[in-house]
Every structure is written in C-alpha cells, then in structure tokens.
Amino acid sequence: MQIALEARHLVKRYPDVLAVDDVSFQVRQGICFGLLGPNGAGKTTTVEIMEGVTPASSGEVWYFGEPAGQKFRQEAGIQFQNTALQDYLTVRETLDMFQTLYDRKADLAHIIEECSLGELQDRDNRKLSGGQRQRLLLAIALVNKPRLVFLDEPTTGLDPQARRNFWDLVQRIRAEGTTIILTTHYMDEAQILCDEIAIMESGKIIAQGNPEELLRKQYQHVVIELPLTEVSGDLSNIEHRVLETQGIIEIETNDVNKTLQDLAKHVHGLNRLKIRQRNLEDLFLDLTGHSLRP
Secondary structure, eight states, X not given: OOEEEEEEEEEEEETTEEXXXXXXXXXXXXXXXXXXXXXXXXXXXXXXXXXXXXXXSEEEEEETTEEOSHHHHHHEEEEOSSOOOOTTOBHHHHHHHHHTTOSSOOOHHHHHHHTTOGGGTTSBGGGOOHHHHHHHXXXXXXXXXXXXXXXXXXXXXXXXXHHHHHHHHHHHHXXXXXXXXXXXXXXXXXXXXXXXXXXXXTTEEEEEEOHHHHHHHHOOOEEEEEEGGGBOSOOTTSOOEEETTTTEEEEEESOHHHHHHHHHTTBSOSTTOEEEEOOHHHHHHHHHSSOSOO
C-alpha cells in the first residue's frame, strides 16, 4: 500500500523545551491513523508541523513520495479543533467561501449530503449546535476533495450521540479512500476509528501499531471488576488493586473460573461484577502513567 504521508526525523526546539524529539513514522494511504499522547507530549506540535502550520527545527514531511509542498496544500484538508467562522453567513455560503481558496473542487452537494447538512444549508453559522458545527467544520475540510484529512480532536465537547454520529461520518469518508490523521482524547474513539495508532510521550513515539495487535502484545489476561462496596472480607490472598477515585477493585487473571471461586467467598454478591478485556485506556495508562483525558 502506498505511503500517503511520512514524518522523517522531525525535531522542534523552543528556547525552554524540546517539544518533538526525532519523530519518524509513515501513514499508509486509505487508513485512519491516530496520534495520541497526554498534554505536553508533543503530538499537537508534530501534527502542526505535518500540516505546515508550524515549521520544524529539522526534519522533513513527505507527501506521496515527495517533499510536502504546493501539491500537499491543495490536496490536504484540515479540521482544526477551533475554527472561527464568519458571522452572518449561512452554512452553504460558508462552504462556497472556503471552496474558492482551492484549485481542487469537490462536489458540494455530495459533501452536504455526506455531512448531513441538507436541512441546515440556509442556517446562520451562529445558530448551529455543537454537533452541527463539527459537521460543518468537517465539510469545510472536504471542500477541496482532499486525499488526506487531519482531524484535531473533532468530538471534544459533543454529547455521546453526536460523537457516535460523527464516528459514522468519519468511517464513511474513510471508506471512500480518504486517508485520515486523527488526534483525540477519547480512547474508545481511537479504538473504533483507527487502523493504526502512535502514542507519544516527552516528544517521542513510545508505541506504534494496530490497536488490537498492541493490546495482544501487551496483555495476556482479562480484568475482573467489582465495586469496593461489595467486598465483605479479606482479599489479601487475591492480587488486586483498588481504583481510589472510582471505588472499583480490579483483578487481573488468566483463570477466570478459579478467581471467581476465590472471590465469591469474600463479597456480598457478584451481580455487579464485570469481566472485560484490556483496552487502549489501560495501555495508555501503563505506557505513560497519564490519563489521556484533558
């Protein structure tokens, strides 16, 4: 599969910090690639270098086998986390305005349908809900029929239903062959949308690969969860940890049946017990020691 975008030994130095420290990775054409990291890890700076918003101290960004330049700027779309929209313009007028900035032109009727903006075309930008505004910002990123789209924390602040609707939209765009580079603070979002992820810490990539493959490599056990209020006896013979802020006991085990037998002797009941596989949130916490949430 062809390489759509490549970071080659990116470095970004500021007077008081090395924000990006020799970062290299490739993004294959047609996939959704997630760049994750706690605040201050360098992911935002890395993405801004790749977008052409921030110059690198050293290193290069290549686009389909050549240094990113005018072709990249014409063929890439960017949905920033915060974009100021012109007041008093309608949704359709906004899309028309942004499309004039590009030589490449997408079919706006298709974009409007794809982003579920049909009933909002004549609505003032100021009167859009959070989810509607995010759909418009994505539509703006698509007006030049991009081969590659950057999505910077696109669902921050959205309610659960609006987030899921946006995920469906992103999956449809990816299915059309568009390469997507996603930054997000939601681990479920990354696990659902991303074919590959890279986790950054202190300016470096510390893990990269397919989410499911990374989880299989890191974990060979499942997790049993039980509210601390259900415990009625001594659990010292069962290795566990207590999540203080959540009031939950976590037990890692390779033998669920035996662990449940041991646990049953020391709890009120098992009705509120959960058995789950390890997920990206666990992986992120174990690798970085940080929660990804802002």
